Amino acid sequence: xxxxxxxxxxxxxxxTPPLEVRxxxxxxxxxxxxxxxxxxxxxxxxxxxxxxxxxxxxxxxxACLGLVPAVSGTVKVHGGPVAKRRALIGYVPQRxxxxxxxxxxxxxxxxxxxxxxxxxxxxxGRAHKEAARACLDRxxxxxxxxxxxxxxxxxxxxxxxxxxxLAQEARVYFxxxxxAGVDAATERAVIQVLRDLDxxxxxxxxxxxxxxTVADYFDHVLLLNTRVVAAGPVATTxxxxxxxxxxxxxxxxxxxxxxxxxxxxxxxxxxxxxERGVA
Amino acid sequence: xxxxDVIATLTLQAGFNSAVVVAGTACLGVAAGAIGGxxxxxxxxxxxxxxxxxxxxxxxxxxxxxxxxxxxxxxLPVLLTGALVSxxxxxxxxxxxxxxxxxPEDAAIGAVLSVFFGVGxxxxxxxxxxxxxxxxxxxxxxxGQTAAMNQGEALALGALALAALAAAGxxxxxxxxxxxxxxxxAGQGWPTRRIDLALMGLTxxxxxxxxxxxxxxxxVALLIVPAAAxxxxxxxxxxxxxxxxxxxxxxxxxxxSLSALVPRLPAGAVIVLVAGALFLVSFLAAPARGxxxxxxxxxxxxxxxxxxxxxxxxxxxxxxxxxxxxxxxxRLRGLAADGVLTERGxxxxxxxxxxxxxxxxxxxxxxxxxxxxxxxxxDPIDRVLPxxxxxxxxxxxxxxxxxxxxx
Numbered sequence: 027x028x029x030x031x032x033x034x035x036x037x038x039x040x041x042t043p044p045l046e047v048r049x050x051x052x053x054x055x056x057x058x059x060x061x062x063x064x065x066x067x068x069x070x071x072x073x074x075x076x077x078x079x080x081x082x083x084x085x086x087x088x089a090c091l092g093l094v095p096a097v098s099g100t101v102k103v104h105g106g107p108v109a110k111r112r113a114l115i116g117y118v119p120q121r122x123x124x125x126x127x128x129x130x131x132x133x134x135x136x137x138x139x140x141x142x143x144x145x146x147x148x149x150x151g152r153a154h155k156e157a158a159r160a161c162l163d164r165x166x167x168x169x170x171x172x173x174x175x176x177x178x179x180x181x182x183x184x185x186x187x188x189x190x191x192l193a194q195e196a197r198v199y200f201x202x203x204x205x206a207g208v209d210a211a212t213e214r215a216v217i218q219v220l221r222d223l224d225x226x227x228x229x230x231x232x233x234x235x236x237x238x239t240v241a242d243y244f245d246h247v248l249l250l251n252t253r254v255v256a257a258g259p260v261a262t263t264x265x266x267x268x269x270x271x272x273x274x275x276x277x278x279x280x281x282x283x284x285x286x287x288x289x290x291x292x293x294x295x296x297x298x299x300x301e302r303g304v305a
Numbered sequence: 306x307x308x309x310d311v312i313a314t315l316t317l318q319a320g321f322n323s324a325v326v327v328a329g330t331a332c333l334g335v336a337a338g339a340i341g342g343x344x345x346x347x348x349x350x351x352x353x354x355x356x357x358x359x360x361x362x363x364x365x366x367x368x369x370x371x372x373x374x375x376x377x378x379x380x381l382p383v384l385l386t387g388a389l390v391s392x393x394x395x396x397x398x399x400x401x402x403x404x405x406x407x408x409p410e411d412a413a414i415g416a417v418l419s420v421f422f423g424v425g426x427x428x429x430x431x432x433x434x435x436x437x438x439x440x441x442x443x444x445x446x447x448x449g450q451t452a453a454m455n456q457g458e459a460l461a462l463g464a465l466a467l468a469a470l471a472a473a474g475x476x477x478x479x480x481x482x483x484x485x486x487x488x489x490x491a492g493q494g495w496p497t498r499r500i501d502l503a504l505m506g507l508t509x510x511x512x513x514x515x516x517x518x519x520x521x522x523x524x525v526a527l528l529i530v531p532a533a534a535x536x537x538x539x540x541x542x543x544x545x546x547x548x549x550x551x552x553x554x555x556x557x558x559x560x561x562s563l564s565a566l567v568p569r570l571p572a573g574a575v576i577v578l579v580a581g582a583l584f585l586v587s588f589l590a591a592p593a594r595g596x597x598x599x600x601x602x603x604x605x606x607x608x609x610x611x612x613x614x615x616x617x618x619x620x621x622x623x624x625x626x627x628x629x630x631x632x633x634x635x636r637l638r639g640l641a642a643d644g645v646l647t648e649r650g651x652x653x654x655x656x657x658x659x660x661x662x663x664x665x666x667x668x669x670x671x672x673x674x675x676x677x678x679x680x681x682x683x684d685p686i687d688r689v690l691p692x693x694x695x696x697x698x699x700x701x702x703x704x705x706x707x708x709x710x711x712x
Contacts, residue, residue: 091491092491093491109494112494115492117488119489123488124485125348125485128346129346129536129539129540129542129545130485130541138485141478141493142493142495144478146479147475147478174540190489200492
């Protein structure tokens, strides 16, 4: 049987870590992109994968999902191999990886999150369309359901991708830079959705490029530079020493945001000065 | 040709043979259009070109092998099997080159296409020198021989069209996902390689079955041109696939009819020219994405901006000072006469000024909001934003809740 695969029961997977990676190595040429990565994701809390460009952050996610072949290593999602856990996994790829001039509406794209549940050769039924619409609503995009995706702004496209992942109704979400190049409204919408997912007991693992916001948005961090430099709670893991190990000498003095220091009050901060500025 | 003949041919009234050819070719066009729509979106347009060119050595080899074994070398199943095998070998070669080297796909396609075709031409000239070769008529595969289509072949093309439409319908969702975002599809557990293979297989089927009709050089045009034309008409995938099938069918129908009427006109080329003409019409005239509609929209927008700028400047106390073209436009709209604004013009100027101010405030206060399809700054803001929001903009700085506005 090719597809679909039934989801394992909650009881079957409750006690297992959402993601367990052992010795994951990915290499295309002589230098590995990812080298012997070990990581066990905590049961609760938002997780950021942080590291410099070319550190293998996206590769880590793709290898976890089986989208790029691993040279060695194992990946388990809730105690089982990824191939048997597809129904538990949601995915937000980088926005630039698709052609947004594709003839599809926002709702069409979000409904793709339901395809695995629908199965082979069957059309997207009304119930699935409604579910997709509800997911668009959760990211504040309900009014854009019928808009061709190429007419949306970058931030709106990012929200469509997030809504598509929500439509998957997964338990472990892999997101590749969901905050990259988005406007403030999208950033707020995305972080709200991530927090809702966390409260609902879902696991969210995000590649995150902005060191300034790691401590604000995430509870755990995985510092990656080809190998795993450090992993754990943001408060104890993210410090000058680990960042130096991760980024080498590439960080300026202002780029080291430690947990609790220089913390911005909340993600809504971006708008406050602008609104005051109108006066 | 006289008009009565044209109509008779187009309506399949010009004799049985002609009707068979026209109907069969139209079916090929339908199949190619429907499958081509997905190939275009999968960005595989050129792969299908390489595929068709790569069939030639297979045709020649199949002939040589069959003749060598003492079989009838000209038998169609034998030749098409050869075409299928070498066409697939060409596609696999492209995939192997792209996967195992750093060459980009276009280089791989160019190399495979020309090398396979070159091998085919060499083999063909060798066949010409054989005693049995002169009657082989293998060259008809290069440019096609539509008129030679018999009833059985036309029925096969009809079955092909049905199969292509059925596959496009059944696997619509799968093809859409594969074409849009193969990584996401794989992440969801779809066997993307196999879906890709199904799409490639359908393309191969259309190509090989269409070889005799349009020829291996031009069959790619039937796959790609109707699909590219269809893209101009719609933003919805299923509409695009159906329009592509319809345009492909029309190309086959009209092209085969025309070539039946004019002796010695190569049908394959005529069919492709008809497809090209339909493409040109779509490119120019399609309301959604055609160049004329786009240019008109832009010109209208530019005029509206210029009109508003001129009116608002006047409202700010400057003399009416616009280019002659804009002045002519204002006169045409009844907003100006003899170099000054009319009464209507003054009212419009005051409205334009208010509209501009409100848009400006909106831009400052809600820099991240995108008000739907509205034209920034020129559409009357009362029609774009909800009334409470406009009031809020009018009354000054007390900000209202941050919200998204749909158009």
